[in-house]
Amino acid sequence: MSDKTEDIELRLLLEAIFRKYHYDFRGYSMASVKRRLGQAKLHFGCTTFSMLQDRVLHDSTVLPELLSFLTVQVSELFRDPSYFRVLREQVVPHLRTYPSLKVWVAGCSAGEELYSLAILFREEGLEERTLFYGTDINPDALKRAEAGVYGLDRIPLFTENHRKSGGKSSLSDYYTAAYGAAVFDKTLRQRAVFSDHSLVSDEVFAEMQLISCRNVLIYFDVEIQNRAIGLFKDSLVRKGFLGLGAKETLRFSQHAEVFTEFAHNERIYQKQGAL
Amino acid sequence: MAHRVPSPIEAIVIGASAGALETLSLLLPALPRGYPWPLMSVVHLPPDKNSVLAELLRAKCHVDVREAEDKEPICGGTVYFAPPDYHLLVEADRRLSLSSEEAVQYSRPSIDVLFESAADAYGAGLVGVILTGANSDGARGLKAVVDAGGTAIVQRPDQARASAMPQAALDACPDAQVMSIDEIVAYLLEIIPPK
Numbered sequence: 001m002s003d004k005t006e007d008i009e010l011r012l013l014l015e016a017i018f019r020k021y022h023y024d025f026r027g028y029s030m031a032s033v034k035r036r037l038g039q040a041k042l043h044f045g046c047t048t049f050s051m052l053q054d055r056v057l058h059d060s061t062v063l064p065e066l067l068s069f070l071t072v073q074v075s076e077l078f079r080d081p082s083y084f085r086v087l088r089e090q091v092v093p094h095l096r097t098y099p100s101l102k103v104w105v106a107g108c109s110a111g112e113e114l115y116s117l118a119i120l121f122r123e124e125g126l127e128e129r130t131l132f133y134g135t136d137i138n139p140d141a142l143k144r145a146e147a148g149v150y151g152l153d154r155i156p157l158f159t160e161n162h163r164k165s166g167g168k169s170s171l172s173d174y175y176t177a178a179y180g181a182a183v184f185d186k187t188l189r190q191r192a193v194f195s196d197h198s199l200v201s202d203e204v205f206a207e208m209q210l211i212s213c214r215n216v217l218i219y220f221d222v223e224i225q226n227r228a229i230g231l232f233k234d235s236l237v238r239k240g241f242l243g244l245g246a247k248e249t250l251r252f253s254q255h256a257e258v259f260t261e262f263a264h265n266e267r268i269y270q271k272q273g274a275l
Numbered sequence: 276m277a278h279r280v281p282s283p284i285e286a287i288v289i290g291a292s293a294g295a296l297e298t299l300s301l302l303l304p305a306l307p308r309g310y311p312w313p314l315m316s317v318v319h320l321p322p323d324k325n326s327v328l329a330e331l332l333r334a335k336c337h338v339d340v341r342e343a344e345d346k347e348p349i350c351g352g353t354v355y356f357a358p359p360d361y362h363l364l365v366e367a368d369r370r371l372s373l374s375s376e377e378a379v380q381y382s383r384p385s386i387d388v389l390f391e392s393a394a395d396a397y398g399a400g401l402v403g404v405i406l407t408g409a410n411s412d413g414a415r416g417l418k419a420v421v422d423a424g425g426t427a428i429v430q431r432p433d434q435a436r437a438s439a440m441p442q443a444a445l446d447a448c449p450d451a452q453v454m455s456i457d458e459i460v461a462y463l464l465e466i467i468p469p470k
Contacts (some may be wrong), residue, residue, distance in 0.1 A: 007367075022366055029346075029364070029366060029374070030366060030367060031364035031365060031366050031370040031372055031392040031395070031396070032362075032364055032372060032374045032376065032392075033366070033393070034392075035364075035376075035388065035391070035392070069391045072374065072375065074375050074376060074377060082408070087297075088281070213335075215375045216377070218345045218346075218361075218372060218373045218374060219374070221366075222346050223347065245375070246358075247344065247345055247346065247358050247373050248345055249344055250321075252344075252346050252347070252429065
């Protein structure tokens, strides 16, 4: 059976974005990409993916907006509080044994997860010895992560999450409210580096004790998932930790045997000690 | 297209909201072990709740009932529920995908998102079923099932615990087959191919 016209166009559009701008979405979960590009199509007033392809090839100003459709940016501070609770209660005691720490938030979006970890590490007295890396492919998201400004309307949820995660301080200690926004304390990102990095095409850049990559892998097909998990495996120190999203699993990965399950419900894995 | 030869069925998708547990408890236990088709389902639940739906229904069912995992290959004889707070999608290669992108019409998981992706993957091989519910999620999705040549079934609104959702689906798909729960059960059993 021949491919549907729309699917041919979709593949060509992704190929065009890759060849022209080096953003590679060809290995993403197609059902979701198709949905989001369908919304982009409407937004740009195009009736076909071919029209959208024409637009993005000949007008580079379209790209940043198109990227905001292609990359999902939905997060919260301390999202899934039990994840942070287990990090705090079970992973932090292991991390304390290292004189210096590197933590990588892969696919950091607008920085919610990185600020959560920075707060947690401060509460646990680990901040001084830690360097945080927040990486994403979307430059706009990285800018927002660096700014650390979130809508004031989201603060009640963040506060509740932080409390449920076993927070030892008040979240209000870490931001100032101004003009409908919560501006997070600059000192939280003193030890953070935000940079452009693609799990699809870039390589290992440092040796990590903890990698948190939650609700990112679900947007990849199995092949790219394997590549990303391979990067995590190669980046982690022996006995290093990998945290995934609440519904993500290493079960279907070729690297599954390199990791042991550290906390099943919270999807925290530990790289095995033996070589 | 009136004399279209019916395509072989490949999968069934079910959407339900208010009154879902009770209605699904009448439907799913009727399916025999080894039922040939996979069933994917979105039921609206409070987002902060860990889903007990699969567990509750598993005990009553002969088919396998579970919460979907990302990139899980789809197997017959299994009911996959979208986990709370994630959209469930079907990939062209017959695997399931989860997504935490924005809620659609205040719903995540969204019935529309499941139905539209499944219609795209299975085309005429898909059966879409809209049951009880108090909102209009699923109407667009069922329309996508029909547009792709699939079969649309809607629970009789006057018999549903909440009529808004089946009514909205009917408004969007006037040619959908309207059935009681007993008739839907009979249909799901009828489509089992003879051995």
